Amino acid sequence: MRELDVTNVRFAYEDGTEALRGVDFHCENGEFIAVLGSNGSGKTTLIHLIVGLLKAKSGEIRIGGRRIEDLSAEELTQRVGLVFQNPGDQLFAATVGEDCAFGPRNLSLPEEEVQRRVSEALSAVQALQLRDRAIHHLSFGEQKRVSLAGVMAMRPSVLILDEPTAGLDPAGEAQMLHLLKRLNRDEGMAVVLATHSVDMLPLFADRIYVLDGGRVLQAGPSEEIFCQQEMIVRAKLRLPYVSRLMYEMKRHDGVPIDGLPLTIGEARAQLLELIPKEMLGAENGGKR
């Protein structure tokens, strides 16, 4: 079933800037979707429309099969949750526990249920030990995880994240994406992330939408998206570094590579096929 269905949506800001020019987008139950685009491509506008912060000029947005206009605020907040790019925008309570309890309490749930949801959400993002800490004593990475927990405590069926890895170090970026994949796999939560960081997406995303100038340039699985070098350049993006290396080797050096590997694992497997067994290190016995 389609959790999110966006059809021919257009949106212009008050100054006349057309941010979206007929966007079609959908997300199935339990899917992991990435919306790729350079700055100003319309990613944030699209997600703000989906969560109801902005209203589309034309087109239709359906959530769980129902038109967004027909959903009450309570229903909408329990169906889609948005994690902001800057956790400072989202963490407004004094402590981690109080912040996570904010949403469930707004749903008028009994206090035991509120506390259960807070514990579960904090456990899921590996931040249970931070429960009584003041927000301003958290590191940036911890703030990112706690802001995710605050939204998860609402138990939305679709989790939308605006640049979830922005400002994180490489280890933090990998940790965040693994965490999202785990939530997607274990909790069955559909994940939509808006990003322009391409290197790790092929490992996680089921489908990718490429946005440019308020239009969807291409949508499909990562292997389909990243084999279109020209389209990627037109969207002011780039290939993952490992794919770029393989592409250059194929193009300039004539290295016989099938397709375009998107991950280090795929690239390694292809290169190993080309290297004679006897040239491989003796210590691994030429194991592939």
Next chain:
Amino acid sequence: MFELFSDIFTYRENALTRIDPRVTLAIALGALAAVVTSEGVVLPLAALALCLGGAAALRIPLRLAALRLAAPLAIVAVLIVLKGFLTGQTPLFAFTIGTWTFTAKAEGFREGGLLGARVLGALAVVFFLSVVTPAHRIFQALRRFGLSRDWLEIAILMYRYIFVLMDRAAALAAAQRLRLGYGTPRRALASSATLAGATILRSIDQAGQTHAAMRLRGYRGAMPFGPLPALQRRDRWILILALGLISAARLAEWGAGR
């Protein structure tokens, strides 16, 4: 600046930070009432000494106390001088500046001293409360004391965003300093004005973003609060004992004055 607002000590584990916030707040309010209604300087100065001694015993740097009490201390000094020279009858000493003669009076200095002692005693109590109870627990306790939910909501948001905006202002000030924005007094003045303006703009922007984030988590104009836990027996005894001691001290002062 950061030290002035720092609440890091309230998160330390010690006997005082473990007390229920309703109890610490009630004791602080009792102490404040005793200090501001005192008829002599002994009780307020004793409160000052006890609070500063308590802070030192908890290994809270006295520099922090000095920083937090510096501004009120300046007000107290002005208060004593104004009272000393403008009220009372009995002359203590006089001096002349140009054609102006200033005469200090005993009654004025006594009154100024008492007011100053009350101010310092009361602020020391508030300072001590602020280093043994985290702000969010004080807010929790204030609910029990009937503070309006709207005020409480504003206080919680203010408390949270003081730190966010301070971080932002510090980053902007550092960027200005690195481009010699504070090289001359004139430039420093211009940079400070820009910094203040940018911080205000940032706070407006921040308010919009925060409101959007709150709406997306079900906020409809009233912040929800969780229930308060039941007061423990140990805390009840602490409350009775402390309020008893404060009342006894106030009564003793009243008795001594008659």
